[in-house]
Amino acid sequence: MAVELYELTVHELQERLARREISSEEIVKSIFARIHNVEDKVKSFITLTEESALQNAREIDQAGKYTGIAGIPMGLKDIFCTRGVKTTCGSGILSNFVPAYDSTASHRLDEQQAVLVGKLNMDEFAMGSSTENSAFFATHNPWDMERVPGGSSGGSASAVAADEVPFALGTDTGGSIRQPASYCGVVGMKPTYGRVSRWGVIAFASSLDQVGVFSKDVRDNALIMNIISGHDPLDSTSAAIEVPDYTSYLDGDVKGLRIAYPKEYFQQGVDASIKELIKKALLKYEELGAVVEEVSLPHSEYALPAYYLVAPAEASANLARFDGVRYGYRDTEAENVVSMFSESRAQGFGDEVKRRIMLGTYALSSGYYDAYYLKALKVRRLIANDFEKVFRDFDVIVSPTTPTTAFKLGEQSGDPLTIYMNDILTVPINMAGLPGMSIPCGFDQGLPVGMQLIGKAFDEATLFKAAYAFEQNTAYHTMKPALGVK
Amino acid sequence: MALTIKEVEHVAMLARLSLSEDEKKRFGEQLSSILNYADTLNVLPTDDVEPLTHILPVKNVFRADEARPGTPREEMLANAPLADEGQYKVPKIM
Numbered sequence: 001m002a003v004e005l006y007e008l009t010v011h012e013l014q015e016r017l018a019r020r021e022i023s024s025e026e027i028v029k030s031i032f033a034r035i036h037n038v039e040d041k042v043k044s045f046i047t048l049t050e051e052s053a054l055q056n057a058r059e060i061d062q063a064g065k066y067t068g069i070a071g072i073p074m075g076l077k078d079i080f081c082t083r084g085v086k087t088t089c090g091s092g093i094l095s096n097f098v099p100a101y102d103s104t105a106s107h108r109l110d111e112q113q114a115v116l117v118g119k120l121n122m123d124e125f126a127m128g129s130s131t132e133n134s135a136f137f138a139t140h141n142p143w144d145m146e147r148v149p150g151g152s153s154g155g156s157a158s159a160v161a162a163d164e165v166p167f168a169l170g171t172d173t174g175g176s177i178r179q180p181a182s183y184c185g186v187v188g189m190k191p192t193y194g195r196v197s198r199w200g201v202i203a204f205a206s207s208l209d210q211v212g213v214f215s216k217d218v219r220d221n222a223l224i225m226n227i228i229s230g231h232d233p234l235d236s237t238s239a240a241i242e243v244p245d246y247t248s249y250l251d252g253d254v255k256g257l258r259i260a261y262p263k264e265y266f267q268q269g270v271d272a273s274i275k276e277l278i279k280k281a282l283l284k285y286e287e288l289g290a291v292v293e294e295v296s297l298p299h300s301e302y303a304l305p306a307y308y309l310v311a312p313a314e315a316s317a318n319l320a321r322f323d324g325v326r327y328g329y330r331d332t333e334a335e336n337v338v339s340m341f342s343e344s345r346a347q348g349f350g351d352e353v354k355r356r357i358m359l360g361t362y363a364l365s366s367g368y369y370d371a372y373y374l375k376a377l378k379v380r381r382l383i384a385n386d387f388e389k390v391f392r393d394f395d396v397i398v399s400p401t402t403p404t405t406a407f408k409l410g411e412q413s414g415d416p417l418t419i420y421m422n423d424i425l426t427v428p429i430n431m432a433g434l435p436g437m438s439i440p441c442g443f444d445q446g447l448p449v450g451m452q453l454i455g456k457a458f459d460e461a462t463l464f465k466a467a468y469a470f471e472q473n474t475a476y477h478t479m480k481p482a483l484g485v486k
Numbered sequence: 487m488a489l490t491i492k493e494v495e496h497v498a499m500l501a502r503l504s505l506s507e508d509e510k511k512r513f514g515e516q517l518s519s520i521l522n523y524a525d526t527l528n529v530l531p532t533d534d535v536e537p538l539t540h541i542l543p544v545k546n547v548f549r550a551d552e553a554r555p556g557t558p559r560e561e562m563l564a565n566a567p568l569a570d571e572g573q574y575k576v577p578k579i580m
Contacts, residue, residue: 100561193541200561207540237540237549305524316501321501325574330567342504354503357512357521358494361501372524377537384538411520416516417523433541457541 004028006163007480010072010220013166017066024057024071027113035117035164038483043139045158047076047086048118048125051291056115064066069227070113075159075168078119078193079126080106080211081200088126089202090122092135093328093348104199104235106171110273112227117165120155123352125147125319126176126204129154129422130412133352140335140408141183142481143447147406150180150422155215157184158212161481167215173204174307174403175276175426177212178438182401182450185440185479186468187215189225192237192458193433197232205314206237208307209428217477218439218468222246225460241458249465252472255289258394259466264300265399265425274400277442277449281470285412288469294326297386297396302379308420309376315353322348384432391456396466399425401438401450403468425452439467441475448476488518 005013016022023256031164039045045278053073060071076089081099102110110116119154123133131154139154141147149158153170157180160168170177172190181188189212196211203209211228213406217222217393226247231240262284264459266275282292324330324344331347334340363372390397402422412419429436432452441451455463471477489497494514505513546568559572568575 069490071517097565100557100564216512233549237542237544239544299530302527302530305526309524316569320502324567325576326562327565329566330566335577339504340503340577341502345502346504349503354505354509355504355516357501358497359517362489362493362497362517363524364520365500372521374537375527376524378532378535379530381535381538382532383529386542414521417519464490464566482512 004034006034009216009399010069010166010223013072014066015068016140016404023061024115025054025061025114026118027265028053028057028073031117031165038162038164040159041140041145041483042142042162042164043137044120044155044162045075045118046088046090046121046136046155049116052116053117056113060113060115060118067108068112069223072114073117073165074109074381075120075156075165076119077122077153077156077168077170078204079122079171080169081202082106082116082119085116085119087119087202087426088135090124090134090136091349091353092344093234093322095135095329099200099326101200104197104232105201108228118169122155123152124353125202125315126152126171126173127223127315127352127356128177129175129419130407131155132409133350134411135350140409141406142483143185144406145448147408148183150183152176154180156214157186157188159180160184160186160216162483163480169211169228170214170215171201171211171309172430173207173208174430175423177214178401178426178436178452179212179422180439183406185448185476186442187218187221187477188438189213189221189458189460189463190429190436191225192435194368194453195435195458195460196228197238199232201235203318205311206318207314208311210430218464218471219247219250220459222250222252232374239458244461246461246464248469251462251465252469254285254466254469256291257396257466258414259290259292260295260390260394260397261292262295262297262300262390262399263395264297267292269421270400270403271405273444274403274405275451278398278400280331281441281451284470288473293394295361295390296388297428299379299386300428301380301449303383303431304420304424305426306376306379306383307423307431308359308393309372309378312360313363313373314360316357316364319353319357336352352416360476380431383428386396387432387434395462396452399413399452401425401452403445405447405449411422429454429456433457435463437463437467439471440479441470443479487516489521
């Protein structure tokens with residue numbers, strides 16, 4: 001059977017466009033045929049932009065200049081502001097919000113003439129690990145429709161896994177790119193804090209949020225990162241540090257690369273089958289000439305409780321702007337302004353968002369600030385110091401991305417603490433502001449397993465190098481879910 | 487520690503969230519359990535640890551104080567639930 005265009009990677013599409021074998025319109029039509037075929041099962045998208053996508057593709061074809069990613073389709077998590085295209089952040093409070101400006105990350109892709117296919121489902125305000133907290137509907141894991149795709153960028157992960165888009169952007173505050181990438185068997189990169197501008201990305205926890213890329217392979221990820229990375233005057237926390245050409249690190253050479261695996265990341269209720277797959281991957285690295293050693297990150301177990309004070313505290317401040325005045329839902333019955341605030345927020349926010357606003361408000365409130373918020377910031381320092389110490393002697397840290405494979409829809413909707421545990425291996429990396437990546441490294445009972453690669457600050461290049469070497473010596477990234485369709 | 491309904495009501499007031507009686511009870515229990523989990527941090531001695539508030543070594547980032555074109559008023563007001571005469575309209579404050 002001939003390969004369909006929707007199955008191809010970004011770099012494969014680039015090659016065919018450059019050789020004039022195909023047009024952007026053909027790619028976009030193939031993508032929408034695929035979406036119409038599988039979307040009622042997977043439910044990755046909140047909004048589809050078929051008409052404008054076809055129009056953009058035709059204009060690009062007419063101009064006939066296929067440089068960079070011109071004419072290649074993309075998906076955006078519905079957290080990125082897109083001028084003139086509804087941006088909900090997965091929330092009822094923003095169900096009718098149409099931004100007047102673009103996020104810097106998506107704007108850089110627009111400038112290169114990537115074609116927006118649609119906006120992807122997510123947990124409300126990026127708070128969740130299953131995409132079940134979306135105010136609209138749940139997304140399904142393409143590998144098993146009864147299971148979650150992970151979250152909060154679940155729609156981005158499922159869309160790439162189901163061949164609905166060749167790549168997508170997401171955001172990661174505590175694992176929201178890496179965990180769904182792991183659950184859906186795709187490549188997910190969360191760069192160093194400050195590497196990609198957060199301008200126009202609806203804020204959850206500003207000291208932790210970072211924009212990143214979902215892709216079908218490591219090369220695609222590197223080439224999209226080349227485009228979106230770098231300083232932005234509109235985001236004062238974006239770093240003015242030079243961005244190397246990430247694709248130049250894809251040489252497959254890991255001889256002498258020093259890889260550490262932290263013993264703490266192989267405890268904490270990590271499934272035995274997952275531990276085994278990561279150990280196998282480490283053996284592969286040794287085979288390829290890397291040096292692999294066990295290390296300790298002694299404060300690992302404290303990252304999650306500290307995160308669940310820092311992130312909600314920042315969220316409670318960020319989400320104060322949703323007051324029913326300038327945008328979003330308003331309770332029109334309220335008679336005075338304070339009850340308008342309180343009622344609009346009560347009706348517009350879902351449970352998990354309310355819970356985190358309450359938790360954060362409490363942690364910041366008079367009398368509790370030192371005991372909770374300040375304490376968490378001190379522990380955050382200890383966690384960052386742990387990593388710093390290991391990176392004096394090593395280039396990359398390797399661990400499982402998640403303790404388990406994708407769980408079933410509805411399975412973890414009861415106790416919030418249970419679902420928070422999904423992030424136990426990804427949260428520490430956000431707390432330390434480091435780059436982290438998840439790549440497919442095997443299957444457990446038919447479900448994808450992800451390996452997490454953690455790097456030094458602003459050294460995404462080494463992660464791409466290590467990830468590419470593993471990928472090119474394995475075939476997990478070529479596996480596709482059956483999806484029950486032809 | 488367990489949060490009392492009174493404490494939950496106080497936090498909800500600070501957060502400008504109107505809660506039903508059922509929510510107060512449920513959130514009270516859930517927040518108590520999360521805070522108990524957070525208390526595990528107390529085993530770590532941190533008196534001499536500098537809090538990490540920001541991961542990058544940047545402070546006060548300034549730009550030139552120059553006027554630049556902004557988004558037109560009508561475009562910004564287009565998302566307002568209620569606008570009148572070029573301004574946001576809200577219920578009475580006093």
